[in-house]
Amino acid sequence: MQEADVVDISQGTPVPRSASHNAVPHLLPSITALDAQAWRDLAGRVVEPNGYYLPEWTLAANGDDRGRSVTHALMAYDSSGQLTGLLPVLSCWHAFRLPLPVLVSADPFRSLDTPLLDREDGLQAATSLLAQARATGARALLLRDVARDGEAMQMLSRAAQAEGLKPVLLRGWSRACLDATRDSEELLRDALGGKRLKEYRRLMRRLGDHGEVRFSLAQTPEDVARAYDVFLALEASGWKGRRGTALLHRPELAARLREAAVALAARGACEIVQLRAGDEAIAAGIVLRHGDRAYFFKLGIAEQHARLSPGVLLTLELTRHLCADPAIKLVDSTAAPDHPMIDPIWRGRFAVGDVLIPLRPRDPLFGPITLALRGREALRQRAKQLLKR
Template sequence: MVDIAHQAAINPASAKDAAMSRALVPLTAIEPGQWRALAQRAIEPNGYYLPGWELAVSAAARGRADALALRAFDGSSTRLIGLMPVIPLWRAWKIPLPALVSAHPYGTLCSPLIDREISSEAATRLLQRAREAGAHALILRDVALDGAAMISLNRALGRTGLKPRVLSSYIRASLDATRDGEQLLREALGTRKLKELRRQRHRLEEHGPVAFEVARKPNEIKPALETFLQLEASGWKGKRGTALVQDAGDATFIRRAVPALAETAQCEIVTLRAGAAPVATGIVLRHQDRAFFFKLGIDERFAKYSPGVQLTLELTRHLCADPAIASADSTASADHPMINPIWRGRFAIGDVLIPLRRNDPVVALIHAALIARGVTREMVRSAVHLIRK
C-alpha cells in the first residue's frame, strides 16, 4: 500500500485526494489546545495518546516516527471530537493492502480518544474519515476490548451492519485504586508473603534508610528520569540492548515526553532509595482518573531484596491514597510474574480488525493476510524456542 498521505500529495487536484488529505494529517497539524481539550473529554483515558507523549514518540522514537492523525470534528468543523494516530498497513507490517493501523505509542494501549459528550457522532465520524482516506479496514492494536472507546466504535459499526473481528487478545493486570492499599495488599499477597517482603525490606535498610520518593514538577522530574535511564540500562535490558537510553531516538523521545507531561501534572517518577542509592524507579503516566505504569528500572545489585516488588508495593499505597486516581493500568504483558500477583484486577486487551465497507472482498484479504502473519510469527517463535532448548 502506498502511503496514504503521499497519495494525497501527488495529485491534489482530484476530489478523492482532497478528501484523503482532510482525513489524514500529520500529528503536528493538530492544534495542541484542541488535542488537550479532547483528552479531557475523552470517554476512556489513554495516557499514551496525550499530546505531550504521542508527539514526542512520533517525532523521535525508534520505528515509530511520523504517525498520521485520523481526526473527526463536530458538525461545525471547529471542535475536535475524535483522534486516532495511525500508520498505513504497509508501513506497519509490509502488507500491501488498503488499511490503517493504530500507531503504537511506546506503550501498550491504543484506544482512540473519543469525545464522551458526543461519543456516537465521534465514533461514526472517525470511521467515515478512515473510508475517505481510502482504507477498507482499521486495525486497532492493544485496545481495551470492553473499554468505552471500543464500545462506541462497536455501536457505530452496528448501525451500518458491520462487526469487528478480534484478531488476538490477552488478560492484563490492573489496580482498583479506590480501595484501601493495605487491605488490598493483604488480600493479594497474604500474610506470609508480606512478612517475607518486610524481612527483605529490613535487610535493604542495612544499606541506609529506605525512602519512597515521588517526582512531579519539571525541575524534579528531569534528574529522576536520568536516574531511571541509568538503572534501566544497568540491568538485563541494557545487556539485551533495548534500554531507552541505548537508542538516540528513544532517548530523545523520553526526555521530551516526561517533562512535557510533567508540565500538565500527567506524569510522575517514583523512586525507592536505600540511603543515597536508588534501587528501583518507575515512570507513571496519569490521564483523568487513571494511572499507567509505563516502565520499571532496578539496580540488580539489590536483586535479593526484590526492589521492583518493593517499589510496586509503595506505588500501590501511593495510588490508593490519591483521591484523584480510581484505577491503574499495569500496561504489562499477560501473566506478568511481578505485577500480576500484586494487582489482582483484570481486563481484556486485544487487536481488532474493523471493516469499513459491507461485503467487501478486500477486507477478507486483509484478514487472511493478518492471520497468515500471525501464524508465521508463531512458527518463528516456536522454532527459536526449540533451537534454544
C-alpha cells in the same frame, strides 16, 4: 522486487496490487501538523482516558524522522469545528510491511491504542473516524492494544454496526491492573497473603542495611527531569541494557520522552517513583496519568540488588501511593500477559485486544485481509516463543 498478492488460501481470493500501501494515509494530516492545544482540550473531555495518546507523549514516541513522516491522524469535528475524536494511524505497509489497504493504530511501544472520543459526542465522533478512514481508500481499520471492554470501543462498535459492519477480534488477552479505589493494605493481603507480605517486609529491612529506605515521588518538572535520568541509568543496568533494548541505548528517543515527561509533569500527568536506600537509587518507575487512570509505563532496578526484589518492593509502595490518591480509580500495568512480577500483586485484569473493523459492508477483501493479519500475528507469537526458549 514486485510485491506478491495476498491470497486467502481457503477461498483463493487475491488482494489486488491496486489496493496496496500506496492507497491510504497520505490523505490524512501528519500528527505533527495537529493543533496541540485542541488535542489537549479533547483529552480533557474524553469518554475513556488513554495516557499514551496525550499529545506530548504521542509526538515524542513517534517523533523520529520515520515516525514524523509516516504517522498520521484520523480526526472528527463537531458542527462548531471543535475536535471530538482522534486516532494516530499508520499504513499497514509502514506498520507491518504488508501491502494491505488497512490503517493501523500507531504506538511504537504497543502500550494502549484506545482512541480519544469526546464524552458528549462520542458516537458521532466514532462514526466520523470510520468515515474518514474509508475516504482514504482503506478497507479496514486495525486497532491494536485497544481496551476491549471500554466505552470508546463500545462506541466504535456501535458506529460500525449502524453501517452494517462487524468488528473482528484478531487476538485478545488481559494484563494486570490495580483497583485503586480499594484499601491498599487489604488489597495486598488478599493478593499476597500474610506470609509473603512478611517476607517482603524482611527484604525491605535487608535493603535498609544499605541506608535508610525511602519511597519518593518526583512530580514537579524539575524533579521529574532529575528522576528520569535516574530511571534511565537503572533500566540500562539490567537485562535490557545487556540486550541493548534499554532507552539509554536509543538516546534520541530517550531525550524526546524526557521532554514529554517534563511537559506532562507540568500538567500533573506524569510522575516518577523511586525507592532509595541511603543515597542509592534501587528502583524507579515512570507513571503517566490521564483522567481517573494511571499507567505504569516502565520500571528500572539496580541489578546488584536483584535478590532483594526491588521491583516488587517499589510496586508495593506504588500500590499504597495510588490507592491513597482519590483522583485515581484504575491503574493499567501496561505489562505483558501473565507477567511474573506484577500479576500476583495486581490481581485485577484489564482486557486488551487487536480489533479489525471493516469499512465497507460485505467487502470481498475483508476475508483475505483478516486471514493475512491473523497469519502475521501467529508467526509473531511463534517467534516470541522461540526467543524465550
